[in-house]
Amino acid sequence: MSSEGAVQPFEFVACLELREMLGRVAWDERELLAGIEDAPADSLYYHTRSYFLRSRYLSALYPNDFATWAAIQVRDRVLGERLAVVDPFDFGDVELLRADLISVIDAHLGSRGTVPRVDTGEPFHFMRSTLIDVPATARATTLEEFRDGLARVDGSAIYYHFYEPARRRPEADPLRWLDALGRHDVADRVRALHPSMSSLDGMRAELLAICDQALGVHGA
Amino acid sequence: MPEAIHLDDYRRVVPPQTIDLLRRLAGRVRGRSLLHVNSTRVGGGVAEMLSRYVPLFEELGVPVRWDVISGAEEFFRVTKSLHNALQGQEQAFTAEMLAAYLETNRENAARLHLDSDVVIIHDPQPAALIVFTRRPASAGTGREGGRWIWRCHIDASRPQRRAWAFLRQFVTRYDGAIFSLPEFAQQLPIPQYLIHPSIDPLSEKNRDLTAEEVAAALDRLGVPRDKPILLQVSRFDRFKDPVGVINAYRLVKKHDDCRLVLAGGPADDDPEGAQVLAEVMAAAQGDADIHILVLPPAAHYEVNALQRAASIIVQKSTREGFGLTVAEGMWKGKPVIGGHAGGITEQIIEGVTGYTVTSVEGCAYRVRYLLHNPALASQMGHHGREYVRERFLITRDLAEHLALMVTLLHA
Known part of the structure; x- marks a missing residue:
């Protein structure tokens, strides 16, 4: 739910x-x-x-x-x-x-x-290296908005949220947010991804595919 | 007068998020002042880079000044020796020479206003300014004085020890140093940051040109386009090995018809340039297909046209701070053959965007190979342009300098 x-x-x-x-x-x-x-x-x-x-x-x-x-x-x-x-x-x-x-x-x-x-x-x-974080212009309150944000943010945001669990701010954890949103299904699928086997663009594509499928987007 | 370039103009060549990110990053240091100091306003990569940085920093809301130290001929002879010694050449220094260096720095420190929140001093010439400067309080840092950074643009990986020991006493007083490559880093008790230099895709040297513009420029320069052009653009400096390029061309020429263009000009702070140029002219004598072009420092349009007309870009340096002519050539979609030195190895992905070589013979072989494989040369050019878009454009460089300011000022 x-x-x-x-x-x-x-x-x-x-x-x-x-x-x-x-x-x-x-x-x-x-x-x-x-x-x-x-x-x-x-x-x-x-x-x-x-x-x-x-x-x-x-x-x-x-x-x-x-x-x-x-x-x-x-x-x-x-x-x-x-x-x-x-x-x-x-x-x-x-x-x-x-x-x-x-x-x-x-x-x-x-x-x-x-x-x-x-x-x-x-x-x-x-x-x-020191990671300098910069707020992106995207925010999400729903899975649809989360999907749209993923599609348009700079590649470095994909890196920050999905490749740097230890150095990112705690509130920037997308899995925690998805769980809080009640989308454990999406969180579990994201958790199962292998960032080290993808480029940032490849990772973004995989994330979008997961969101699209969860949202029932045609063709996903 | 060329039209002023604005940040949003870069949206034509980089992803739009890049510009948005720059603006948000700059928001963290807005109003904090930045000062650059170097030794010349024209000629050489540093002056060219600063002339592009300054207006963009202003547009980002960072008040920025660019000051240049002045000195007598003797001072620049000493700093040229220092420059060569730091790049590994054996040089002799007398006490008088070092005293002249210090005295000029003292005079400049008294003349310049060195009171910004962040002060970036470029290369050895003004490095001793810090010794003669009272460091006034920097607003908001909670620490006394502005933050001073020494930016080393040269290949200091194997410096003559005496020269480095002399310079090191000043460098250790800084809050940090920036080097262009990891191998240039030294044993220092201060943070050593890595920032690659960059090219400006919208500058006169790198902007798109029409075929007619290219043709007109080459006509004016007296370079026919009847056969493949090999091009090296660099000031006439022994470390750029222009005579080695001529020798490589001669090996190629035994089999394949082509032209060689060596284009460059001595910078204001390079007294050795005329001597090297004479050696190059002597080496080229008697071959009408070798074109030695001594261009004024502002001949960016001509350099742009030459790079676009060339079949292959060569940068056969034996020592190199970074060698941005490599990125310039790649941005124009050309394969690049570079010496295995300094930042050239960072820019060329071997076999993908070009080749690195360590000898005249290696250079000649790669030139011949590319002349005989134009489809491969074209593919390398495509990869090179995309690699530069990702790694070596001014937008990335600006972002890293802003990140440095954020870090230094705890903004």
Whole structure:
């Protein structure tokens, strides 16, 4: 059952990131491991998620910077693939993500006699980013309005609401809002999406399809 | 006089939400003042960039000024040496040279009004201004003084240590630094932000031109359009390797007929330009298909026409701050062959928008390959234009500077 209209409106929020270099580099996979151990949470978010925000054009091998660096710069495709398959959206807590990345690299290094390092490539530069949120002009009090907002907001709003659960404002959680609206069916379907397997445009299309189906839009 | 460009004009080239986002972001710092200081009003990428930024910041409600330091010839000789040393060239510095640098900065600090909420100092020339400035209180920050940022546009990844040690003593006094690429970052006790530079799609250098306009410009420049044109646009600077481009052209020319155009001009703050130009002229002597065009700094229309007439854009730099001529070429739908240096590698997606090369031979091979595969060249040009639309336009750059202001002023 829907209780549309009885909850606070959902305010769409766009964002952009201010990128910061931490001045730390890794020339080999052990230094990468040590860097991941020490990196602030914002750095792990940056290197595993914000690819989707900064590159809507496919310009890297994987959306995970650690994986791309291992595969391209170190030419260790095995580690690149093992890191690429770590899905940052599987982890509710960034420390669990950190532990998994460390464990993948540690196990990989344990199986090798030497530490693979950059030969002719570039070192890994640890970065982090600050998300600056900017109210979008869209708000929704019903599922129809939510669908319309999704269709017209800047791609960065899709990123903010669906790719950054830990860094967005709590009230910007679309799942919580959909649940409050009584549209648990829609919330459950959105919950089942895999952001890491989509571009922002692809994610937007999937969200619109879910809304259209829930709204009984012809052709959905 | 060209017509003034307004923010809404950019809706023609970027998604409409981009402009809306800029306006809302600017709302958070509206009324907070911004000052840019560099060393020249004409010539070079920084001056060109600032001339576009300033009116757009104004339109966004951010009061902005752009001041230029002045100095004697000796000062600019020192800063050119400093610039080269920071880009890795061995340079000798005497105590007198460093004293002249400091004295000019002291004089300029006394002359300029450096009292904005955010002050962005560009490149090494005015970097020491901060030493001679009392930092007055900035309204609303709750901290003493405006926020000072040092913006480094050059490739400082492997600086001569003495030069960097000299400059570092000033840079560490800033509230932050901006570099164009992660590899330019240094060990510094201040935040180091990453902001790529950008091009303005509506400027005279990048706006759309008709075929007639392109033809007329090339006629005036004396460049026939009877064979494919390879083009490098850059000031005559050794780091841009113009002689290397001529050598690559000569390798191509053994098999494929084409023209080479090297277009550029020395900037006000570059005393070495004339010497490099003489070397280039000597290297090109005797080949009527090589066109060396020394253009005035304001020849944006001519550069635009040349880029649109070219079959392939070359930017064979060996060191590069960022190399925005790459983005300019891509914006015109051209494949770009660039040196594996600085921001060129950030702009070229290998095999998708162009190629990066590390030698004269590599450059020649890629030129030949593209000349023989025009459909691929055209596809690369298309991808390049879309990649620039996403990553290297002034609207993205403005947004990141506003984000920086928001962060610095806790707005």
